[in-house]
Amino acid sequence: MIVELGHYALVLALFMALLQASLPLVGAARGHPAWMALADSTALVQFGLVALAFAALIHAYVTSDFSVLNVVQNSHSTKPLLYKVTGVWGNHEGSMVLWVFILTLYGAAVALFGGALPPPLRARVLAVQGMIGAGFLLFILATSNPFIRVVPPPPDGDGLNPLLQDPGLAFHPPFLYLGYVGFSMAFSFAVAALIEGRVDAAWARWVRPWTLAAWCALTIGIAMGSWWSYYVLGWGGWWAWDPVENASFMPWLAGTALLHSAIVVEKRGALKSWTILLAILAFSLSLIGTFLVRSGVLTSVHAFAVDPARGAFILLLLAVAIGGSLTLYAIRAPALKLGGLFAPISREGALVLNNLILATGAATVFLGTLYPLFLEKMTGAAVSVGPPFFKATFVPLMVPMLVLLVFGPLLAWKRGDLLGALGRLKLAFAVSAAAALAAWHFTTGGPIGAVLGIALAAWLAVGTAVEWAERVKLFRAPLGESWRRLRHLPRAAWGMSIAHFGLAVLVAGIAASAWQTERIETVRPGDTVDVAGYAFRFEGTEPVQGPNYSAQRATFTVTREGRTVAVMHPSRRFYPVQRMPITDAAIRTNGFADLYAVITDPGEGGAWVARLYYNPLVPWIWFGAVIMAAGGLVSLSDRRLRVGAPARRGAAVKAPGAAPA
Amino acid sequence: MRAAPFPSPRPSPASGRGRILALLCLILALLPLPALAVLPSERLADPALEARARALSRELRCLVCRNESIDDSSADLAHDLRVLVRERLKAGDSDAQVLAYLTSRYGDFVLLRPPVQPDTWLLWFGPPALLCLGGVGLAFALRRRRGAAAEPAPLSAEERQRLERLMREEEA
Numbered sequence A: 001m002i003v004e005l006g007h008y009a010l011v012l013a014l015f016m017a018l019l020q021a022s023l024p025l026v027g028a029a030r031g032h033p034a035w036m037a038l039a040d041s042t043a044l045v046q047f048g049l050v051a052l053a054f055a056a057l058i059h060a061y062v063t064s065d066f067s068v069l070n071v072v073q074n075s076h077s078t079k080p081l082l083y084k085v086t087g088v089w090g091n092h093e094g095s096m097v098l099w100v101f102i103l104t105l106y107g108a109a110v111a112l113f114g115g116a117l118p119p120p121l122r123a124r125v126l127a128v129q130g131m132i133g134a135g136f137l138l139f140i141l142a143t144s145n146p147f148i149r150v151v152p153p154p155p156d157g158d159g160l161n162p163l164l165q166d167p168g169l170a171f172h173p174p175f176l177y178l179g180y181v182g183f184s185m186a187f188s189f190a191v192a193a194l195i196e197g198r199v200d201a202a203w204a205r206w207v208r209p210w211t212l213a214a215w216c217a218l219t220i221g222i223a224m225g226s227w228w229s230y231y232v233l234g235w236g237g238w239w240a241w242d243p244v245e246n247a248s249f250m251p252w253l254a255g256t257a258l259l260h261s262a263i264v265v266e267k268r269g270a271l272k273s274w275t276i277l278l279a280i281l282a283f284s285l286s287l288i289g290t291f292l293v294r295s296g297v298l299t300s301v302h303a304f305a306v307d308p309a310r311g312a313f314i315l316l317l318l319a320v321a322i323g324g325s326l327t328l329y330a331i332r333a334p335a336l337k338l339g340g341l342f343a344p345i346s347r348e349g350a351l352v353l354n355n356l357i358l359a360t361g362a363a364t365v366f367l368g369t370l371y372p373l374f375l376e377k378m379t380g381a382a383v384s385v386g387p388p389f390f391k392a393t394f395v396p397l398m399v400p401m402l403v404l405l406v407f408g409p410l411l412a413w414k415r416g417d418l419l420g421a422l423g424r425l426k427l428a429f430a431v432s433a434a435a436a437l438a439a440w441h442f443t444t445g446g447p448i449g450a451v452l453g454i455a456l457a458a459w460l461a462v463g464t465a466v467e468w469a470e471r472v473k474l475f476r477a478p479l480g481e482s483w484r485r486l487r488h489l490p491r492a493a494w495g496m497s498i499a500h501f502g503l504a505v506l507v508a509g510i511a512a513s514a515w516q517t518e519r520i521e522t523v524r525p526g527d528t529v530d531v532a533g534y535a536f537r538f539e540g541t542e543p544v545q546g547p548n549y550s551a552q553r554a555t556f557t558v559t560r561e562g563r564t565v566a567v568m569h570p571s572r573r574f575y576p577v578q579r580m581p582i583t584d585a586a587i588r589t590n591g592f593a594d595l596y597a598v599i600t601d602p603g604e605g606g607a608w609v610a611r612l613y614y615n616p617l618v619p620w621i622w623f624g625a626v627i628m629a630a631g632g633l634v635s636l637s638d639r640r641l642r643v644g645a646p647a648r649r650g651a652a653v654k655a656p657g658a659a660p661a
Numbered sequence B: 001m002r003a004a005p006f007p008s009p010r011p012s013p014a015s016g017r018g019r020i021l022a023l024l025c026l027i028l029a030l031l032p033l034p035a036l037a038v039l040p041s042e043r044l045a046d047p048a049l050e051a052r053a054r055a056l057s058r059e060l061r062c063l064v065c066r067n068e069s070i071d072d073s074s075a076d077l078a079h080d081l082r083v084l085v086r087e088r089l090k091a092g093d094s095d096a097q098v099l100a101y102l103t104s105r106y107g108d109f110v111l112l113r114p115p116v117q118p119d120t121w122l123l124w125f126g127p128p129a130l131l132c133l134g135g136v137g138l139a140f141a142l143r144r145r146r147g148a149a150a151e152p153a154p155l156s157a158e159e160r161q162r163l164e165r166l167m168r169e170e171e172a
Helices: A002-030 A033-062 A069-074 A081-089 A092-116 A119-143 A172-196 A201-232 A243-268 A272-295 A308-335 A347-379 A387-405 A418-424 A426-442 A448-471 A479-488 A491-515 A619-636 B018-030 B047-057 B076-090 B095-106 B118-148 B157-171
Strands: A517-523 A528-531 A534-545 A550-560 A563-568 A571-575 A580-584 A586-589 A593-602 A608-616
Touching (some): A002 A033, A002 A092, A002 A119, A069 A092, A081 A092, A092 A119, A092 A172, A119 A172, A172 A201, A172 A243, A172 A272, A172 A308, A201 A243, A201 A619, A243 A347, A272 A347, A347 A387, A347 B118, A387 A448, A387 B118, A418 A426, A426 A448, A448 A491, A491 A608, A517 A528, A534 A593, A534 A608, A550 A593, A563 A586, A563 A593, A580 A593, B047 B076, B047 B095, B076 B095
Antiparallel strands (some): A517 A608, A528 A534, A534 A550, A550 A571, A593 A608
């Protein structure tokens, strides 16, 4: 009964979305306030209905209702409760419902907090959201319905892939989708602006919070996925340039570019049409990312044909959303007025360069990810595009951008002083050179790129600190004056400094991962393996029983210069339902380096193959990502975003305290 | 040498009852399996040769896996290829000869870094071309706009008043 209620709620939500997509648009064109106001109520009702459907699906999973096909295929009665819930989005149908749930959540947020937006813009934004919602709801109901029953119900389910039974992966998809779907807001604002034919500073200020929120969530989501692959897959890798990873990385690159170009629109009124294009591209890449992962087309072109209806629907949806918005762009963008002028060497110029490189980066990842598919479809030739390709193309693109990043905030708007900026970066240059020398001195072997990477990280960190110190006139004005400036520094400026500093931390982590020490040995109880000065003594294994698995748990006593630093328990689990073995890594971190142990294959007489690692600075990769997201959140709390955007010139809109965030 | 099983590149079309099974296989194939790669027994005694073997392994695709190098993969085929690479190295092949040998057996598909040839020109040169075109386009656009709007007209008295008012507000 609850399942049917959920199913019905989804059908009603589709009609609500169709209503939301049509009437407010007509209302905005003809100036009917009541029709425009319909956007708010339909958005809220649609959210309520999708939430109801989502809750019904979760209920079916929690109560192990095996009369529902989706539950049978992805759950099992012995699964821990957490994974019964997170298993809802561990499969195609359920994850699509999560996607629409988050979409309607954003729509409801506009309806509730969008009081400062002029009614026609709000109506149009919500109408575009309604169109997206209608497309996805139709897709779910027509080809990916999670509420289909099976008769007779089997006694138990097939269970969830053990690799997915992990807290890291449990919350990875919701964050990723918060990011993907968050870009739908930027998209809707862009399409609404194209319909209105007006893009101005106020528009940029309204779009900013949504883009920031989406960017933060996507940053965290990608970092979570990377962390998961680090500790679950068992060889200490944190990024494999896998198509699924690339699918989330492309919208991140486009979104980062959008975040930066929207600043130029807001402050200087330039780059309007480019910013609109980026907003469309960021969401288009999110859509493509969702579908690349969900359709299975990446595994093989032929997997796409497993379900032709689904594949055709996906292509149609992509064509309508991307093709439609780009066509609208082509028609309306030329009419947008050009903004303020600027010299090549200026803050604007730096941000344009940032955008050019990030966009090329996104294009590189896009080409690399889809080229094998494209080539096979065109000529039948099979090629592989893997990590060596991306290391050869993407990294050389990003390094100059990171070097130049430091200059941007030091340059003035309109016309900057490059020599002046260079002079102010003397300290950063000195520290960076010292860091390179220190890295060279204290490490043995390893690629020269790692040393340069450490220098780059120091350059970024000190360059960012220099810019911050200049803003507060540290040591140049009395301390009291600096303190006053510090307190009045806008949150957006703080956010930028924090996020750029996080990037420096991330770069250091990536660079230092090249100095990983690896030992792969067959060990017997009592054996000791030396890894970068740490002695791992294998004490043996013991059987352990988990809730839905049995395991062999090993014990390693790790000593350094005779002192015990850690006792680690990597294990090898066996999940009887899926008949699948899983390695469970043991990681001990001190914030600066990880000790990492895995046992893989058992041998004779209590022997095991052990993979032992010393990973210097690798935890900084995730610290850096978290700091970057924190910077985004601080920027999101900026006063000018909270206190509502200024009224548009001419349009008599008085913000009643409500803000679009 | 054991014959390496070559995967059938085209799975037979799923039909009717097999569809669910095919979907399940697909889902399983989509998930990376835990790596149990590079066993101690495979390792070469000579550390320099072993280091070359590891570097080569990272350039080679495990043909039956989803986008994994043979260095990372636990599949039997990856094991066979790792052993094969080491045998070629022991026989005195250069790195290029090992890659050429594997390409002659398995095609370009085995290389994770696609060769630069006419059908991959777009892949290799597309992004740099985009960067250059974007840069040139930007330079032109900037120059044209600067030329078009040479000197802005001076502020009128009313505008100047308004500017002063705004500046005062900003200060306060």
